[in-house]
Structure formats: structure tokens, C-alpha cells
Amino acid sequence: MTLSIKTLELPPIxxxxxxxxxxxSDEIAVVDAPLGAWKEVKAALEGLNVRIAHxxxxxxxxxxxxxxxxxxEDRRYITYGGDGDxxxxxxxxxxxxxxxxxxxxxxxxxxxxxxxxxxxTLLGExxxxxxxxxxxxxxxxxxxxxxxxxxxxxxxxxRSIGRTDxxxxxxxxxxxxxxxxxxxxxxxVKVYPGHGPRTAVGEEIENNPFVRAAK
Ligand SMILES: [Zn+2]
Numbered sequence: 001m002t003l004s005i006k007t008l009e010l011p012p013i014x015x016x017x018x019x020x021x022x023x024x025s026d027e028i029a030v031v032d033a034p035l036g037a038w039k040e041v042k043a044a045l046e047g048l049n050v051r052i053a054h055x056x057x058x059x060x061x062x063x064x065x066x067x068x069x070x071x072x073e074d075r076r077y078i079t080y081g082g083d084g085d086x087x088x089x090x091x092x093x094x095x096x097x098x099x100x101x102x103x104x105x106x107x108x109x110x111x112x113x114x115x116x117x118x119x120x121t122l123l124g125e126x127x128x129x130x131x132x133x134x135x136x137x138x139x140x141x142x143x144x145x146x147x148x149x150x151x152x153x154x155x156x157x158x159r160s161i162g163r164t165d166x167x168x169x170x171x172x173x174x175x176x177x178x179x180x181x182x183x184x185x186x187x188x189v190k191v192y193p194g195h196g197p198r199t200a201v202g203e204e205i206e207n208n209p210f211v212r213a214a215k
Pocket of ligand 1 (some may be wrong): 059061135136154
């Protein structure tokens, strides 16, 4: 069964939230929780018989976590994230210097800290976790192996890469993460980033102007 992926581009800065379902599975997975995600996901779930729900957090930056606390309140949801960003999840106000003034930023709870090489079984398929620090210390990606797609957060975008001018960022580290953890995936794997349109591993190896494949 193929994974069905719905993309929600949400305010205030156009952050992608992905809603994943699979025919025959009573599970749903959501990738990231930008502002408005909870309402949109709830509306999309109406009439679906979902028993188990997962919220996969690619990283702890505020524009990906604003609705996280709402998912925490629904007991079906298990949240996953990288512990390098634990401080951001626990104390989002620590990011107020680089967010938009006036936003209410509530802490969110991560139920399961994930790390390099973890294998999760979600919607009946194997999902490999890889650590991709550089844009944030606790950035992780989720690779749905049977469906050939990866949720890369803000590490890699179509023809671009994540910013590295925030606290805890490093271009060298991000470059290494992309080369070692993303460019090593099969070239056909579709990349669903935290902002902007979908791309593919092979396309970025060929065309990304910021990070070239390691020689
Ligand atoms: Zn970010």
C-alpha cells in the first residue's frame, strides 16, 4: 500500500506540515506542528477511523512547533524528536529573539527521543531516523523506506539548504549532514522539506548549489 501524503503549508512563514495516511492502516502520522496544524489535521481526520497517531518532529524551531502542545493534549498522539533540540521544545521563548513578536509560544512534550539509526514501525512500514544537525542541533529526518520518501525538515530544500545563522547552527555541520545522511540515500527517494516544494535526492545531488556531493 502506498503512503498518501497531504501537504499543508501553514502560517506565519509558510512552514510545511505533512499528514500521512495509508489505506488499510488505522494509524496516521503528522510531520511537524506549525501554527494551525492541529485544526487542519483534525478536520482532515473527520470520518477516518484512526486509532494510533504519531507526531514526528524534524526539529524544535518555533515555526514547526507552535501547535505541538495541542497534539500533546490528544492522548492518541505519540511525539518523536531529537534531544539536541530539547531546550527548544521545553522553552520555546528562548527562540523569541528570532521569531515574530506577539506569538504565543507554549512548550511541547516529546514522548520519545529518537537518535541516529533508530527504526520505527509506523503505518506498517519501517522508518529510519537519521540525525542531520547543522540547521539546529537536534534536527532529525524520517526515512519511510518502502515508500521511498524522506521528511528532511529544514536541513535540505529544493535547490537550497537551511539557514545557519541562528544560535546552535553550523554550515560545516549541515554540509556534512547533507552529504553523509541525505545524499547517501537512494537517488529516487523523494524529499519533503520543511519549507517549499518537494524534490528528490538525485535532483539535489545534481543541482543543489550550496552543498555538492562529497568527492
Ligand atoms: Zn528551522
